[in-house]
Amino acid sequence: MFHVPCLVTISTNIPKSGTFRFENYLMEHEHFMDIVQHGWALPTIHSDKAKIISGKFKNLRRVIKAWQANISSLKVNINNVKLILSFMNMLEEFRDLSLPEWNFRALLEEQLIQLSKQQRIYWKQRGTIKWVTKGDAGTKFFHANATIKHRKNVITFIEDQDGDLHSSHNEKAEILWNLFKDRLGQSIFQSMTLDLDSLLQASNQLGSSNR
Template identity: 35%
Template structure:
């Protein structure tokens, strides 16, 4: 046995776009080497990872009938909270619930595409037997227009999940975005972790508890800060900076929303820039009040100051939270 052996990657796995689409949860795990220099691997087709219940605003919702009415009815329902930050958090929570119910009441996007294709095929087959009546011809044209809208919505759905932004608009390919989103899911998937004793943990809830305990021990408990010096005696006053403490103008906030990117990572509430742009006329008064309270120093940021701890994979196969 060499002291410093030459290591070379000998084992490769190949897959296809069709396999990724049909079996998106396929993972390959290495096993221990016993009698060969090759690493034995086992292929799992499917996992027991539960589906995330995090709300995610879908961009194609804004073009569906009833969306604006659902947002308006939910937002104007009001809130009994005392602080403006709590009011917005409460309204966003209620809006998430209402949008979920509204979306479930609609037909599935995949089913709508299949139904449109079936109708077009039936009318095309009928046209081979006899000329279509004017009503049938117009109906087919309408179905084709609806099909284009549904296909665009499906493309945007998967495009949002693959996070690849260098594809030109004229080269959209829903199947490509589907495959890339699935590849991204598999890279971010953690199949196994090792605890402090070196034992393997594969159960999803057990791994979540392991990570939660690890970060709780690292972060500890927040303590108050005691100032040991006088800032006013160290920092001299600078004149002419009154504009920095001026109240927020409604036009300034409107301009910020107009310039906001429509499809970047949303916050913990699940809403992105497109939602704010399309529904700003409905929700803006509450945000004006939030900015006013923030300027007056009467706001409670605990209601809206939430965040996620995101695990960033540094290795292809992560087994330890380090």
């Protein structure tokens, strides 16, 4: 009788739906409100008020998710706009731009400002997410943020009245002390006279009582 090892592998092909994450920069897109109105106006099969609202939010999530997957990436759009602007500027070095070309370049510059604003919102949201998930952990991300905040709160150099820069702690402290001392001024003590005879006078009524 022989014993043969048997290896059994079990797997599943059940598809997993991707997690929907709303991007804040989408609210700056020119077609965002149209997409929201379209998704909210889609009909639902429910009659209960709470289920109707829940169904509308599901429709809205599905529509925004599909629209978000089809729009171009911010990085690609910014690079394309910068490339065309550089071509327009290069063309201007050889000849004067026509009026339509001037208007086209102005529109490109406005589009680049709008795209840069969306990109700033995108990275701000990413930074917030990373800080929430990794901020309290002893990670390189936490230490990097702490170092940046510390550098912002540190005065690296102080310039004195002669224009010289000082970086040591004692020199900076002395400059600040002299600066505030000169601004607040100094009090000079002269004299103080205290006439105890005029303040303390004998009284015969302290030990008497009225009956």
